[in-house]
Amino acid sequence: MSDSWSKEELLASVQAYIDMQRKERQGLPFTKKRYYEDLANRFGRTTKAFEYRMQNISYVMTLLGRDWLTGLKPAKNVGANVAEEIEALIAEVEGQKLVPVVAFEIEAREEGKRKNLARPGGTQNPHSALSTVTLYKRDAAVVAWVKQQAHGKCECCGLPAPFNGSDGQPYLEVHHVRRLADGGSDTVSNAVGLCPNCHRALHYSENAKGLVSKLYDRIPRLVRE
Ligand SMILES: [Zn+2]
Ligand SMILES: [Zn+2]
Numbered sequence: 482m483s484d485s486w487s488k489e490e491l492l493a494s495v496q497a498y499i500d501m502q503r504k505e506r507q508g509l510p511f512t513k514k515r516y517y518e519d520l521a522n523r524f525g526r527t528t529k530a531f532e533y534r535m536q537n538i539s540y541v542m543t544l545l546g547r548d549w550l551t552g553l554k555p556a557k558n559v560g561a562n563v564a565e566e567i568e569a570l571i572a573e574v575e576g577q578k579l580v581p582v583v584a585f586e587i588e589a590r591e592e593g594k595r596k597n598l599a600r601p602g603g604t605q606n607p608h609s610a611l612s613t614v615t616l617y618k619r620d621a622a623v624v625a626w627v628k629q630q631a632h633g634k635c636e637c638c639g640l641p642a643p644f645n646g647s648d649g650q651p652y653l654e655v656h657h658v659r660r661l662a663d664g665g666s667d668t669v670s671n672a673v674g675l676c677p678n679c680h681r682a683l684h685y686s687e688n689a690k691g692l693v694s695k696l697y698d699r700i701p702r703l704v705r706e
Contacts, residue, residue, distance in 0.1 A: 486534070486563070488570075490524050494531060495570040498538045502550050506664065506706070513552065541567045544583045546684030548663055548693075561587040577615040577662070617661040623672055624655045631674030636700055637692060638679050654680045658696055659706040670704040 497516045504511045513535075517528035536556035539549035541564050549555060559567075565584040572579045592598065633651035634641055642651030653674040659665030673696055675683065683692055697703050 488566070490520075490526075491534075491563070491566055492570050492574075493520055493523065494534045495538060495567060495574050497531075498535055498550060498553075499571070499574050502548075502663075505550060506659075537563070538567055538571075540564070541571065541583055543685070543687075543689075544568075544586045545571075545579075545662075547660055548689070551690075559587075561591070575662075578613050580612060580614055617667070619661075619667050623667055623669055626669055627655050627672045627674050628653055630669075630702075635676035635679050636673045637675050637683070637696060640676060643676055643678075652677070656680050656683055658683075658693060658703060665706050670702055671706055673700060673703070 497520060501511055501513065501516060513532070514528065517531040517535075520526070520531045521528045532553075533556060535550070535553050537559040539553045540555035540557055540559060542549040543555050544564070545568070561584040564587055565581065568579075568581060568583040628650075630636075631653055633653070635653065642653050644652050646652040654677060655672050656675050657665045657667065658671050658673060661667065665671050679692070683689055683696075686692060697705060
């Protein structure tokens with residue numbers, strides 16, 4: 482993309498994306514093309530350009546470990562700066578304060594593509610920074626109940642927890658199938674006990690959506706949100 486996008490264009494794209502995601506979740510009808518047409522009329526770019534930007538937004542969502550809009554396959558071709566801007570706009574539109582991770586992740590991925598990297602010196606005393614973030618208050622009873630139901634086995638792959646935690650109990654992590662950040666509830670019909678591998682996969686795998694379907698198929702207590 483040769484000419485750079487203004488903040489207004491990116492903000493309008495993120496607003497449209499989040500609005501479509503909300504409609505998809507609520508089962509309301511909508512047409513993606515209409516959104517692109519509205520944006521195209523407003524800003525004088527092609528509908529294709531906006532569709533591609535939406536796919537960039539999906540990619541940013543994957544870097545955040547979040548769900549993306551069906552049909553808008555994540556498109557990786559986005560610079561770290563624009564991705565960082567999109568990340569900040571998502572937080573702004575959703576009224577959340579999140580730790581920025583996207584630019585760092587893209588830089589690490591880009592660097593990792595180069596062959597025979599020279600061994601980096603690293604940093605002896607990394608700087609720290611304080612930040613304010615949005616946290617969700619979770620119910621410990623939900624965690625305890627879900628873990629009991631799992632009986633020491635991952636509810637995704639079915640394998641025993643890979644190790645015991647410091648409490649001597651099989652180590653499982655409780656995950657919200659519809660993420661709390663995506664408006665999911667903190668209830669047992671939206672929570673599963675997972676091994677760390679499956680938990681990461683549910684957030685970061687390229688097949689995360691497939692794994693979610695599998696969970697809904699095999700765990701009767703889950704209710705789609
Ligand atoms: Zn597992
Ligand atoms: Zn999780």
